[in-house]
């Protein structure tokens with residue numbers, strides 16, 4: 689059956705051909721596509737009604753979004769994106785905190801491309817990168833006010849076993865976290 693991708697408007701012949709148009713690759717923060725992902729994520733946050741405009745703007749301001757799980761020194765280990773027909777439609781970052789724990793951040797799939805398995809593939813790639821980097825423990829957090837994100841991580845990783853806090857515009861927003869041995873994660 690012909691498939692049409694809503695975002696690209698490109699036509700494919702068969703599902704297997706479509707699969708060949710999809711790939712996961714590394715992405716760098718300097719890429720134009722990275723900025724496009726940030727803009728799309730911001731638009732999604734506003735459209736979802738989960739955050740006010742002031743909160744979304746604060747989140748993009750250096751120091752405007754402080755999270756308890758990323759304080760202190762840390763370094764970006766790797767970042768991946770998913771491309772569909774040469775257009776970047778999703779991403780994930782892997783950070784390493786000063787205590788050696790890996791933290792998954794900024795998982796995002798553009799709305800027209802959600803529920804197609806890309807989120808899971810990005811998590812799988814980031815976990816593989818954590819293993820390659822010798823990271824033994826990985827954490828990921830979702831804001832309590834984002835029920836869909838919480839449900840997604842619960843589906844992939846089981847029951848949350850950590851608590852966290854994010855501070856935006858002076859408000860302390862609760863978050864839940866998953867801390868797991870990298871070897872035990874089968875995303």
Ligand SMILES: CC(C)(COP(=O)(O)OP(=O)(O)OC[C@H]1O[C@@H](n2cnc3c(N)ncnc32)[C@H](O)[C@@H]1OP(=O)(O)O)[C@@H](O)C(=O)NCCC(=O)NCCS
Nearest residue numbers: 795796797802803804805806807808830836837839840843
């Ligand atoms: C959360 C998000 C990354 C999921 O990406 P996705 O590509 O739609 O997810 P996938 O299609 O890979 O789904 C993988 C599995 O999770 C399940 N899943 C996806 N979204 C889910 C949800 N909201 N609740 C429960 N399960 C969900 C899928 O059914 C699928 O299950 P299966 O493989 O066992 O059949 C995406 O919806 C998104 O970017 N949302 C907005 C930003 C966000 O919330 N990011 C996370 C911040 S912590």
